[in-house]
Each structure stands twice: as C-alpha cells, then as structure tokens.
Amino acid sequence: MRIGIMCHSTFGGSALIAIQLADLLAQRGHRVHLFTRTPPFIRWDSGNGVTLHTIAPPDGDPISAADLHVNWSTAEFEAFLSSVLKVAQTEGLDVLHFHYAVPFSFVSHAVKTRMGVDSPLLVGTLHGTDVSIHGKHADSGPELGNALKHLDALTTVSTSHARLASDVFGLPMPPQVISNFVDLSRFRPGAGDGYQIGSRTRPRIAHVSNFRPVKRAPDMARVFVSIRERINAALWLIGDGAEMGLVRAIFNRHSVNDHVTYWGLQHDIPRLLAQTDLLLLTSQTESFCLAALEAMACGVPVLAPRVGGLPEVVLDGETGLLFEVDDHAYAVNAAVELLCDPIRLQGMGEAAARHARGFSHVEGVDSYEALYRRLLDVRTNGRRAAHPREVPVLSHPLRLATGAAGE
C-alpha cells in the first residue's frame, strides 16, 4: 500500500505512535510518507524507507520541542496542505491517516474537497486533548466535529476515549478502538543497565510528561513533597514543558530540590524509566497515557488518578495503584506503603511488565494495517461503506487553532 501519515513533530504520545506506525509499515514493505511540520523531535530509524516531508527546518523554529503546537498560521497550513496534495496526487496514496485532529482533520478535509473521488482513503486517530479540550470548546468543537465527518474511518486509543469522543462530537457510532502500543524490545525490565526495582534503600520515583496544565504537574510536585516528609525518596523528572517553572518553585519553597533530578527532553527514555521504582502521575485526564504503558513495560508500577483510559492501562492493585483525582492524601499514603514494601513492589513490577506485553507494537500495527486493507477492499470491490461520508463545508478551519485554552 501507499500510505501517508500526518502527525506533530514535537514531543508527545500521538507523534510517537504515528512515527512508530510509519516505521513498521515501511519495514513491512509499504511505501510510507510521513508529513510533519518540522523534522520530528522523536528519533527514529530513517534508514527504513519512510519518506519524510516537512515544511520548515528545525533550526530557528520558535516552537519548543516540548509544546504540542496546534496554532498553525494560515501560511503553515497552506504549505502543509500543498505538500500533502502533491504527494497524494503524484504517488497515488491509497490511505492518508492523521494522528491528532488539530490541525490535521482540516488538512484531511481539504484533501477530500480538492481531490474528490480521487482522494486517498481518509483515516483519523483521536488521541486526547483534541477531544477533551478542543472538542469541548464552544466555538471550535462543532467545527472540529464537522471536519471528522468526511473520514472513511475514525479510531481512538481507548474505550473510554471512544465514549468521550462519541458524546463530545455526537458521533453516530463510536470510533474504533486501536490501543496504543509500545516497542517491547526497547521498553523492558533491565533496560536500565540491569537496575533491580525495589533494590535501593532510597527509592526513586519517576514522572514523565510534557508538563502541560492537563498533566497537573504542580500536584505531582506537592505529592512528592508530602512523600518526602515521610520517606527519603528521590524524584526523576523526564520531559519538559510549560509548568516546569511552577514545579521548580514548589520544590524550592519546600527545600527538596536536592532530591530532584531534571532530565529534560530525552530520547532514551527506557534506560531512565527502568532505573526507577514507581511512576507518579496526577493528570486531570488521559485518553490512555503512553508513559504509564512504557513504565509498566519496563517493570515499573504506576500510581495514577482513576481518569479517562488510565484504568484500562493500569490494573488497580495489580500493575499499579489508582486514586481519585484529587485524593492526594491517598496517593501519598499509597506511594509510601508501596515503596516501603520491596516484595510487593517487585511483584507489582513483574505483573506490570507481563500486562504490558498485551500492548506490543507489532499487534498495534497489525490492527492499523488490517483497517487499511478492509477500507481498500470496500473501495476496490465497489461496496458501499457502512457509513458513507459526505464532505461538509467548513467555514474557518484555522479558527480552531485559536482560543482553545487550558491545554
């Protein structure tokens, strides 16, 4: 198949999934074109046959690799669209698949409008705040919902997020769930130079995120401060983003900065994660939380709020512990008790690694490949799709890029 994939180039789960998908599809012999605004921050094996198309060089880009950049200018949008159209027309793409709806559902819609019946099959994957923030926004939500209507298939990453997307956009049927996945050859117990979970007298807690408001990183900082009042734990912060300054300020105020390691944006996350004993999350919502899956794959249990798709990833009491989103006293207690019980910690770590094996990247890519084949089959055999899509008229595609705050 000839497949185009569109995603963000900055640090984040949707880009990671899209890039791994492109990589594995190319390894399976498909012709794959990856469309990103700038060369992706996430490193991947570019010797594998994926053709990369970007519209701006990385040098001098004012956008930090930590930001999920959705506020594209009209010029950026048009340049990106023309690059996609050129490849779709000259290569005869069979499928064009976006990861994260803003702004790519609008690109996809414009491709359909311009190419009509010659358009590639259009697939969209909703990842998280494209629904939970942009979709719920009073102005932009309806416009986004309209842009999804032209798709030949819509997928998302958890059952909980499929339900949310159906409610938010009033979809006639929920998106197909294709779970996120992890490369188990990289994310595995022992990836941290043989580090043995629970073996330190001074346990290490990890937090991995892009420090956007939705991650509630200041809450994570306050939980860590309370944990430190009871045990001598250390914290590894992996990632960077808008609220890192608030986090630092909390640690300074409570004089715990000496116990915190700031790793910043990293490529070799498995090596770091696998040297920690517990992943701590305090997000307001998560469609899935790839960081939780990655930690579990490394044999690290997860302490996280019971929100969104997290209960589908973390089995409470088995592969980690879940708490009600604002019950930080419970979270502190749970962390202290678990970290003081190395046998329980190790058992949970082993269960986490076992559970993560059900989310292998090979099976994830199988599911997307099967979806593409099914759609192509329907198109080739002239059968009508179950839900034929009309192309709605959109007024201001880029209006969505402004105004949706709180990400």
Ligand code: GMT
């Ligand atoms: O939607 C976002 O916040 C961005 C996105 C990303 O690119 O990092 O994160 C979402 O997609 C990830 C990959 O599917 C999920 O693991 C994250 O849970 C999800 N984030 C939220 O729902 C807040």
